Amino acid sequence: MAHGPHLVIIGVGHVGSDVLTYATTLGLFARISLIDIDQDVSKGQALDHHQATGVPPMLSTVVEQADYTACADADVIIVAAGPSVSPAAAESVGTASRNSLAEINAPVIRQVMAGISAHTHSAAVILITNPLDVNVHIASTEFDYPRSLIFGTGTALDSARLRRIIADRTGVSPDSVQAFMLGEHGATAFPYLSHATVGGLTLPEISKILDIPAFDHEEIGKAVVDAAFDVFYSKKWTSSGIARSAIALARNVVLDQKAVAPVCTVADGVLGFHGEVSLSLPAIVGANGVERHLEIPLDDWETEHLTISAESVRRVYDSVAEH
């Protein structure tokens, strides 16, 4: 048995398989266990990636097919189980709504959480499956699992897209951009531009210095939300950005980075929420999972959009809640 950090990936379809690729490339884990309801898929992925670790200069990570008993000594569990929106379904209703997955993926998350919590209560569980915020609420409120250890990638991915857009418009590296999307991972996600910076400068300051058009929150918010569909309608799924986001969060846990990231958790005792909904807000992520939320200042537009987002998530959650 390999010693060192242990990652379990549950669901190794398009997204889980990219998570696996980034995880092996990063070399952060000594052992990676794969669980999928389709055992041919988990077996094939495990064999393929285990063989790939023979290629220099990759590390000798053990990649194995597994069942839920592997969760017992996991440090991080990443969940990408359950279907995505099918391009055919999206075409027939004219939109690819993540919320349309609630009915099919709520039972998947209940099955996955039952499997995990039968074997561990100490691994950080990072959820990817959509509708993300609803699934985080189910996992966090219906199971006796430490809440701080359950979180979703949430708007970490949307924030990466936002940083990329601001970087492209200002002509600087995304590394120099500090900016978050907040709220629902979905249509109502909104940009937190009042406190976005480029190289420490506010957006109005950098726009003036570079003599570029001012950033408008409605326009840029729509550009970020649409960015997912630009990928989806051409490639038919999205996987790279989300996989990198999930692995970045796993790294924050394994290396106890205390990084500030917009992750999805039950909002409780922050910005007027009392556990009624899960959505993405800036939080400190380290070895103990989501260690604390930051009570951020919001302007009127941001406050209004946070309320819209919370209402949207809660409505979908109520449609699949088990009372």
Ligand SMILES: NC(=O)c1ccc[n+]([C@@H]2O[C@H](COP(=O)([O-])OP(=O)(O)OC[C@H]3O[C@@H](n4cnc5c(N)ncnc54)[C@H](O)[C@@H]3O)[C@@H](O)[C@H]2O)c1
């Ligand atoms: N949060 C995000 O930003 C984000 C981004 C992209 C995709 N997603 C979501 O990630 C999920 C996976 O997307 P995908 O494109 O990889 O789908 P996919 O259909 O390619 O893969 C899903 C995998 O889950 C497995 N699975 C299904 N039910 C299971 C169960 N009960 N237990 C274990 N495994 C199970 C399937 O066999 C399959 O291998 C979808 O819900 C999708 O919407 C989220």
